[in-house]
Amino acid sequence: MQQGELPHAKAIQARDTAVKLDIRGISKRYGAVTAIDNVSVQVRDGEFLTLLGPSGSGKTTLLTVVVGLTTPDDGEVRIDGKAATYAPPHERDIGMVFQNYALFPHLTVFENIAFPLRMRGRSKTAIAAEVKRVLDIVELGHTADRLPRQLSGGQQQRIALARCMVYQPSIIVMDEPLGALDKRLRDTMQVEIKRLHSQYGITILYVTHDQDEALALSDRICLMRDGGIEQLGTPHELYFEPRTVFAANFIGDSNVFHGKVRTVSGDSVVLEVAGGLLIETGAPKAPVSAGDPICVMVRPEHVRLMDGGADGCNRFTGHVESKLFAGSMMKVFCRSVGGIGLQAKLAAARDGRSLDSARLALGWNREDVVILEEGSAS
Ligand SMILES: Nc1ncnc2c1ncn2[C@@H]1O[C@H](COP(=O)(O)OP(=O)(O)O)[C@@H](O)[C@H]1O
Ligand SMILES: [Mg+2]
Secondary structure, X not given: OOHHHHHHHHHHHHHHHOEEEEEEEEEEEEOOEEEEEEEEEEEEOOOEXXXXXXXXXXXXXXXXXXXXXXOOOEEXXXXXXXXXXXXXXXXXXXXXXXXXXXXXXOOOHHHHHHHHHHHOOOOHHHHHHHHHHHHHHOOOHHHOOOOHHHOOHHHHHHHHXXXXXXXXXXXXXXXXXXXXXXXXXXXXXXXXXXXXXHHHOOEEEEEEOOHHHHHHHOOEXXXXXXXXXXXXXXXXXXXXXXXXXXXXXXXXXXXXXXXXEEEEEOOEEEEEEOOOEEEEEEOOOOOOOOOOEEEEEEOHHHOEEOOOOOOOOOEEEEEEEEEEEOOOEEEEEEEOOOOOEEEEEEEOOOOOHHHOOOOEEEEOOHHHOEEEEOOOXX
């Protein structure tokens, strides 16, 4: 390591040790339904952590436990190292933003934002100054006298954000805050939220079912499934090193192949997929032997057109079943004679003719084959 890198490494280390929000072994049942099943997550000070998962995976339940609207059956919530599991919401120093922005419809923007400060008994001058400050941050100072219904959806959401920031909570939780907005507004708000996060160092626990949003915003993603954690890691880790079939399918597009190990030698494993496809990959984490079932993934963007024939490992020949032009690239779906499907994202040639041939020879690198855990349903 170079000398100059040390302070940075130290800063990262210090950050790693400061746990802001400690979720320990939380479980919550509703009758026969286990909404949260023994979940532990540590959110670091200043971190942007996203709970990502399909509908019903327990994201909202976990958030309501964190903010104090739901009492868990088991487990503990600690904030800044102090037990908070049974503390009422207003004692937790957590701001909340939910999907249906829930501004008071009969109050002006100013009064909406002033509300949490009035609740805390701040002086009139302090309130005026603080409301102005956060309205400037979300760039909506000119709307102070309007009613919520006189604002667009995106503006209302920014006001909700301002109201939650105004009393300077050290943690903000957001439950699908952009879910009700159209795509253009969602993109703008994502940038806004990210900017607020990096500028003010607030710890954010964010909930979404949208994988692109999670990848774009998060320092780390906690992928939820059926009330449990499927995988916890950086966006990069979840995308490039998904552990299970569920993770591979939920984040990004993927080709998942189930096969049987044919040969194992040194750091190389060759597997055979029914229908006649040989795939070579690197050494697995757990040892395998010939005949074992094995599951692997190849991202469509790692598949490319090959010049030569289709012999050997990581080679695929098939006919084009469908093509989708997406500007910078073509999404191509191919099927082999043996019936195996393969999705590829190929650079779109200006004439597009290279993809018109009846049979395409495709291939990928051994390094781009990721071994997935068996046992998780696809
Ligand atoms: N108040 C409740 N009463 C009964 N079941 C609930 C309640 N809240 C959530 N659940 C159930 O718990 C599971 C997790 O729900 P939720 O946390 O809302 O998931 P998500 O936010 O990921 O969509 C679901 O099966 C849901 O039906
Ligand atoms: Mg929810």
